[in-house]
Amino acid sequence: MTANKYSVLNTRVHNVDGYAKVTGRATYTFDVKLPGMLYGKILRSPHPHARIISIDPTEALKLPGVRAVVTGKDTLGVKQGIWRRYPELCDEQILTIEKVRYIGEPVAAVAAITEEIAEQALDLIDVQYEVLPFVDDPMEAIKKEAPMIHEGVERNVNVTRHIEWGDVEEAFEEAEYVREDWFKLGGQAHMCMETRATVASYTSDKKLTVYTSTQSPYYHQALLAGVLGLRESDIRVIAHYVGGGFGGKFELDASQFCASVLSMKLSKPVKIVFTREEDFIATKRRTPMYYYVRTGVKKDGTFCARETRVFTNGGAYTGMGATALYLTGFFHSFPYKWKAYRYDGYRVYTNSLPSSSMRGFGAPQAMFCSEQQIDWIAADLGLDIIEIRRKNAHTTGYEVPGQATIGSCGLNQCLDRIEQWIKAKGTLPKNRAIGISAAGFMTGGIFNWFDSPYSFSSAVVTINYDGVVELHVGAQDIGQGSNTTLAMICAEALGVKLENIKVHSGDTDHCPADLGAWGSRQTLMAGNATKMAAEDAKKQLLEFASAKFGYNIIYDLDIKDNWVHNVARPERGMNYVDLVKEALRGKDGQRIIGRGHYTPHRKGMISPAYSYMVQAVEAEIDVETGKLSIINCTTAHDCGQPINTLGLIGQLEGAASMAAGYGYLENMPVEDGKVMNPNLVDYKIIRAPDMPECEIIEIDTYEPEGPYGAKEAGEGLTNPTAAALGNAIFHATGLQMKQAPIMSEMIVNAFKEKKKEGGTR
């Protein structure tokens, strides 16, 4: 390993908020208790599709302790959505007025002096419904005769997306081998440790304070302003600690909306915490998809053309689904150079819980189909699975036609290292095999459908008299460690020790606006803003130092490890804290303030930078029972310059666990519009004893657009695992599994099917 050229970066650092968390002192929304606080509960639809005839709260209001019942009619009735630039995609009222469109949709909310009373009151609200025919599968919902879920939306087609480059027909003509497959991908629950929760407190001066579990305080400030008729700046969103998001907590949720509406009605604080079941049935989920993939290649494995059609189960509302629809089509081309590519995506409304963004944002589904099909093609043509990928791999400087330019790409190194790793493994026991999958992912989205007037990320660095640095960022720490990452970047840029940095985040009153923690954007975007702010402050300090030291102006000054010095003669200098004290005096006592911001420009349509990875999954299959065991999950990973190497491992292993769950466990059946396993007994997620060995091989690259060359690391690794697992099954058994998650029963059935086919031939 080469010596670390950084003082703070590229080291193992424990999270800056670690002490507060492990000692239980961290205040999550669940812990917030305000004087006079009431408790809210939400009445939810038992029907997948029904017209609301009437809602009568009379009996509920008679229950002692009940303070208010609100329905959609007590609200402004605004149809909201996160795609604010596109009014037709703003389709969710949260407290619905005319119709319910999925089981679990909120129809009324109660505030009472205890949670128990609020819950009892729900049973006393009399809702009359006219039950309507429903449809919960996109392939049914798109048919002419299907029930119409949103008025005027023909065939329930909510959004379509088209991506195309090259001459697809001609490229297929050139192909010497063509194959087509259909795949079916399931949903997945975000399963945050902390369920959705809000405490809203409205006061008579028309100010609303909202403590909530969010990935983006700024989004929620703006979204609440829109539905409540308040000015954005009169709403303060506070989220000091958040117990996970995974893509599920940056749209407006019912806890935020209903608690705010109740609080505004009563001028009292109202707390709503979702039960685990509510989090399962009435939030949003990973998007289930049907995938058709037709691929043409040369006999030597050169990729010619791909044509893909996708139908996604949108559920009742749009949410972030339009982005997932685009990104699944985009990443389905990844990480390869297709001469011609065509993608048509259809997001179809159904009467089931809405689908939306979830870690990987459409890419895990895309890779499951693409990467397995590549192995099947390689097998048919007698090609090596590494070689076929190497032949077509993205490289630095490649332009995805009309979409993106790749600023840095370590994919070939990833393939080399995984090839070596597989060779070193040697011969495996029977029924065990290694499957691989390559993938890439974005480092933050460029798209601004939210129509934010603010910079994508901003940071303010304030240096106090004692050298302590207050770093204010709008970036949101949701457990992924962004406060630590940003503190490290700030310390490195300023040249001070990490313990000098105090990070302030999760409070819209005190932190600059930032789009928040989604799409793997914070390390790059908030990182660049932080670096810029720190450098601004540093420049001011060095101006003072330069005047004070009186060196020839040809000398450069710098700060490193709290030592302000002449770069040419590093022993000459002074302590940073002493310099700050003097510098403040020179500024008439003002603190030193540096400002930074970042908004991507001229970086294509999708993202300023892309991570790359190749993962190898070693799995064993019990061919009689169909049981899968993942023995090892090793990833060669290019995230540019690692910032916190400890945090990086946490992110990558966490992604592997979630992705493996998507691969073989996290089945989320919906029957007649109803989620069949809304609890942690019946919904299976990987627990500590089930976690496979994980190994990370870090690939050294430098991303010109990232702070110190860094790119994303938290999300992309959710993409390859299910595909790699499918490939391991293929190489161990010859089975081609076209449905995710791959349940053990499917494997047994596939064996039976194969036997039958073998018998008839």
Next chain:
Amino acid sequence: MIHDFTYLRPGNVKEALAMLAQHRDGAKIICGGQSLLIIMRQGLVVTEYLVDIKGLDELNCLIYDSRAGLKIGATTTHRTIEKSRLVKEKYPVLVAMEEKLASIQVRNWGTIGGNLAHADAAGDPAPVLIALNATVTIASSAGGRSVPLEEFYPGLFETVLSPDELVTEVLVPPPPAHTATVYQKFNLLESDQGIVAVAVSLSVSDAGICQDARIVLGNAAPIPIRAKNTEKLLIGNKLNEEIFTKAGETAGEEADPVADIHASEDYRRHLIAVLTRRMTKEAWEQACQV
């Protein structure tokens, strides 16, 4: 949300039984709470009184006697059984079963009496204990009785207990000579409940013949059931691969499984067949060696 209840804490078994006799249907017994609290939270159980027997030391014991066998007090935790050297030596199958019962956190709280009385067909201890021919000792303020565990479950989530009765102990007879008992469940997650489970106990005569067989299927019917046709196939025979396979098939046929989101009925029968074949073979090989 858990509905309000009155919490009662008896000082001894006698007091506990008096409370049960007084409140009868209005009372529920709680110890580790690992099963009861879940269904109370789901609103499936609403009770006026909760009688907490956790502190009753009389019920917390593990005693082995070479004639009477193993006595496990009802409030003995799963973790205690799992970590007992005595149990490990005399009934290794119980330790193996406990090691895979839920998580360590659950095993630290959950008790053997509570588990058996909860009567979940997917519970781990019942199939193993039925294979070991265990009996349950039951007390009430009017007296006591003893019931073979095999007869303890009349139906789905039901026991023969009347409202004033309390399980006080489980008695496991001393293992007969040349006998091996093995257990395996099928699940997707380590230590999860079994989608199906099979316990097999085989005894081999000096002549190398299968003398006795007890095969118990878990989560294969509304209650843990003996696979008696399968047992008949084995008894009186020298076992071989062919018989193991036939045993599996027979067990798959005599099971009465349901379909749910975790497995279809067919898949459950298939798994029972595979597991029964594997476990019968394993038990046979072990029994031939002891």
